[in-house]
Amino acid sequence: MNAATDTAPEATPDGLTAPPPAIEVRGLRTQFGPQVIHDDLDFQVEPGEIMGVVGGSGTGKSVLLRTIIGLIKPAAGRIAVLGQDTGRLRPADVRAMQRRWGVLFQDGALFSSLTVEQNIEVPLREHTRLRPQMRRQIAGLKIGLVGLPPDAANKYPAELSGGMRKRAGLARALALDPEILFLDEPTAGLDPIGANKFDGLVQELSRALGLTLVMVTHDLDSLHAICDRISVLIDKRVKVGTIDELMQLPDAWIQDYFRGPRGRAASASGERRLRHGEAHAGGLGVSKADTLNVGGEREDA
Amino acid sequence: MPNPFKPAEVRHGARDSRPRGAASRSVASGTRAGARLARRQDADCLVLELAGPWTTMTVAAQDVALDGLVPNGARSARIDLAGLEAFDTAGALLVHRTTKQLAARGLEVELSGGLETHRGLIETVRSHDLDCPPPPPARSALTTLMERTGRSTYFVLDEALSLTNFLGHTVVVLVRSLLRPGRIRWTALINQMERTGLNAMPIVGLISFLIGVVLAYQGADQLKKFGAEIFTVNLVGVGVLREMAIMLTAIVVAGRSGSAFTAQIGTMKVNEEIDAMRTIGLDPMEVLVLPRVLALILVLPLLTFYADIMGLLGGAVMANWALDISFFQFARQFNVGVPVWSFWVGLIKAPVFAFIIAVVGCYEGFKVSISAESVGQRTTAAVVEAIFLVIVLDALFSIIFSILGI
Numbered sequence: 001m002n003a004a005t006d007t008a009p010e011a012t013p014d015g016l017t018a019p020p021p022a023i024e025v026r027g028l029r030t031q032f033g034p035q036v037i038h039d040d041l042d043f044q045v046e047p048g049e050i051m052g053v054v055g056g057s058g059t060g061k062s063v064l065l066r067t068i069i070g071l072i073k074p075a076a077g078r079i080a081v082l083g084q085d086t087g088r089l090r091p092a093d094v095r096a097m098q099r100r101w102g103v104l105f106q107d108g109a110l111f112s113s114l115t116v117e118q119n120i121e122v123p124l125r126e127h128t129r130l131r132p133q134m135r136r137q138i139a140g141l142k143i144g145l146v147g148l149p150p151d152a153a154n155k156y157p158a159e160l161s162g163g164m165r166k167r168a169g170l171a172r173a174l175a176l177d178p179e180i181l182f183l184d185e186p187t188a189g190l191d192p193i194g195a196n197k198f199d200g201l202v203q204e205l206s207r208a209l210g211l212t213l214v215m216v217t218h219d220l221d222s223l224h225a226i227c228d229r230i231s232v233l234i235d236k237r238v239k240v241g242t243i244d245e246l247m248q249l250p251d252a253w254i255q256d257y258f259r260g261p262r263g264r265a266a267s268a269s270g271e272r273r274l275r276h277g278e279a280h281a282g283g284l285g286v287s288k289a290d291t292l293n294v295g296g297e298r299e300d301a
Numbered sequence: 302m303p304n305p306f307k308p309a310e311v312r313h314g315a316r317d318s319r320p321r322g323a324a325s326r327s328v329a330s331g332t333r334a335g336a337r338l339a340r341r342q343d344a345d346c347l348v349l350e351l352a353g354p355w356t357t358m359t360v361a362a363q364d365v366a367l368d369g370l371v372p373n374g375a376r377s378a379r380i381d382l383a384g385l386e387a388f389d390t391a392g393a394l395l396v397h398r399t400t401k402q403l404a405a406r407g408l409e410v411e412l413s414g415g416l417e418t419h420r421g422l423i424e425t426v427r428s429h430d431l432d433c434p435p436p437p438p439a440r441s442a443l444t445t446l447m448e449r450t451g452r453s454t455y456f457v458l459d460e461a462l463s464l465t466n467f468l469g470h471t472v473v474v475l476v477r478s479l480l481r482p483g484r485i486r487w488t489a490l491i492n493q494m495e496r497t498g499l500n501a502m503p504i505v506g507l508i509s510f511l512i513g514v515v516l517a518y519q520g521a522d523q524l525k526k527f528g529a530e531i532f533t534v535n536l537v538g539v540g541v542l543r544e545m546a547i548m549l550t551a552i553v554v555a556g557r558s559g560s561a562f563t564a565q566i567g568t569m570k571v572n573e574e575i576d577a578m579r580t581i582g583l584d585p586m587e588v589l590v591l592p593r594v595l596a597l598i599l600v601l602p603l604l605t606f607y608a609d610i611m612g613l614l615g616g617a618v619m620a621n622w623a624l625d626i627s628f629f630q631f632a633r634q635f636n637v638g639v640p641v642w643s644f645w646v647g648l649i650k651a652p653v654f655a656f657i658i659a660v661v662g663c664y665e666g667f668k669v670s671i672s673a674e675s676v677g678q679r680t681t682a683a684v685v686e687a688i689f690l691v692i693v694l695d696a697l698f699s700i701i702f703s704i705l706g707i
């Protein structure tokens with residue numbers, strides 16, 4: 001989360017005292033009644049990484065996110081976030097943990113009786129002792145960061161467009177400068193230009209703040225442009241790798257996904273955008289290679 | 302366990318007293334685990350030294366300190382970031398804000414020290430900071446009260462008009478579909494009848510029974526003084542049949558089903574389901590309102606009849622227990638003393654009340670606007686209005702019946 005800490009991995013270039021994974025899920029099993037969603041699922045995200053999560057509709061991507069943040073109780077398995085086992089936290093620790101992650105739900109989930117600004121202030125009010133004035137300034141900054149116009153601040157969620165609601169949801173998720181950000185389909189419903197900007201914003205933030213990002217998305221452009229690795233949910237488990245690694249796998253769904261007409265187009269444009277993005281965001285923080293995966297072994301399916 | 306990404310929490314306080322150079326005036330302030338700020342003046346230059354963690358969780362005190370900063374005749378200022386540990390957008394925002402404020406006072410401001418990431422973050426904040434318009438000012442309680450009073454007085458007429466409008470619309474749709482019964486949605490109708498009628502039987506029955514008991518007991522208590530205990534039966538019979546059963550049933554149904562109608566339709570409105578229906582070519586009046594109104598019109602008389610029986614039963618039980626009037630005596634006196642009209646007077650009111658309760662419930666549902674909060678407000682309004690109208694109508698019925706001499 002904190003820029004200063006970007007140097008931490010450099011102190012241990014050989015990775016001997018590597019940081020614990022930001023998220024570590026082992027042997028997860030979730031089910032609703034008789035319907036098993038995940039079975040013996042392993043999932044790991046390294047600090048500072050941008051992890052994309054893909055999979056067909058209804059394969060359990062949102063459920064995985066909800067399970068990691070503790071909204072759904074797993075039937076079996078162990079989930080550790082930032083080195084702490086979420087199943088065994090005491091209530092006080094849960095609160096402390098909630099400060100360290102931000103969540104953008106699939107449909108924004110803004111509080112409908114509060115304005116956008118008040119929505120962003122809710123976590124600040126709950127977890128900090130900042131003055132109202134400072135809270136407003138922070139809210140204003142977050143509104144600017146996610147690219148909303150200033151006059152959106154005093155609007156109610158119902159008065160916003162779908163894309164603006166997404167942005168407002170992201171602004172609320174960012175309110176406390178979390179270390180981990182969970183995004184459920186952040187670019188779905190945005191126009192392509194808006195989606196591009198959103199990607200750029202997310203990337204900029206993750207660099208500037210050293211954010212770890214878990215992003216459910218069907219947006220192939222986002223996957224190519226900003227995700228370091230991708231988890232594919234298939235058969236109640238995940239397969240993890242970079243796009244190139246995944247494309248080597250024989251699985252039919254993965255082949256269809258990345259090699260279909262959309263996948264090919266995105267792949268071409270993604271490379272262009274990525275180059276552009278590097279040049280643009282170069283001044284912000286250390287380059288990603290420094291923060292990523294130092295000592296953290298890549299886990300393949 | 303310590304998290305490598307928050308060294309601030311692990312290390313804070315480690316370098317509390319670094320030697321300050323030629324500080325002419327040094328005021329250090331800071332909280333236990335918080336951000337630290339030292340200010341001194343080198344000749345014309347105001348130097349602010351930031352140290353420790355400057356994050357959302359820790360900057361509260363420094364926010365106040367920096368906001369009240371007076372440059373005391375300095376010409377330029379330097380913000381030294383060298384001592385910073387953790388840093389996030391809240392910290393960056395404070396640096397940016399202070400820079401802006403000092404610059405506005407004509408000072409030349411420069412940043413020194415700090416990592417590239419710190420400066421990058423400040424730059425990000427600088428380029429994205431917005432001046433959001435202030436929220437509309439909160440007015441004093443008195444003004445608000447006056448405004449609300451005026452507004453609601455003014456809009457009573459409006460409300461009444463649009464409710465009447467809706468009522469008329471409902472009648473049109475009702476008549477139209479009664480003429481063409483093929484358009485009635487029978488499944489929805491039966492479903493609503495079960496929910497509003499069958500499921501209400503336990504509570505309606507219990508309340509009516511108890512009211513019968515209470516009436517009989519109070520009546521007996523008074524009539525005993527005249528030795529006219531047997532007229533308790535008349536009291537219970539007329540009271541329950543004409544007023545008690547129908548009023549209690551209507552009020553319970555308004556609370557149970559009227560509110561449910563508003564909440565159901567209101568939630569659908571919030572979810573844009575109503576709009577979706579319209580675009581598909583479904584008429585919400587036909588799909589949502591009609592089954593509810595029809596169901597209630599059919600069910601409320603049945604419930605009233607049931608409440609009549611339960612109320613009389615309660616009266617009979619009480620009479621038997623407290624007055625030694627046997628069930629047989631009760632029945633005979635009831636037959637002689639209570640005109641059959643009492644029963645019809647009660648029952649005639651039922652479909653009218655049902656119509657009002659259902660229409661008000663649905664109307665308020667459609668009035669739900671953008672937020673979840675308005676679902677709650679409208680539900681409350683629906684129940685209050687329905688009960689109010691039921692009582693007003695009951696008074697009207699009494700007047701009509703007394704004119705007719707029934």
Ligand SMILES: Nc1ncnc2c1ncn2[C@@H]1O[C@H](COP(=O)(O)OP(=O)(O)OP(=O)(O)O)[C@@H](O)[C@H]1O
Nearest residue numbers: 032035037055056057058059060061062063064106
């Ligand atoms: N609260 C719930 N109760 C019962 N079943 C549920 C619940 N939530 C989700 N499911 C089931 O779990 C499965 C996974 O749902 P999930 O919402 O995770 O899908 P998803 O992968 O996010 O799909 P999409 O891409 O469409 O958002 C679905 O089959 C769904 O029916």
Ligand SMILES: [Mg+2]
Nearest residue numbers: 061062063106
């Ligand atoms: Mg989903």
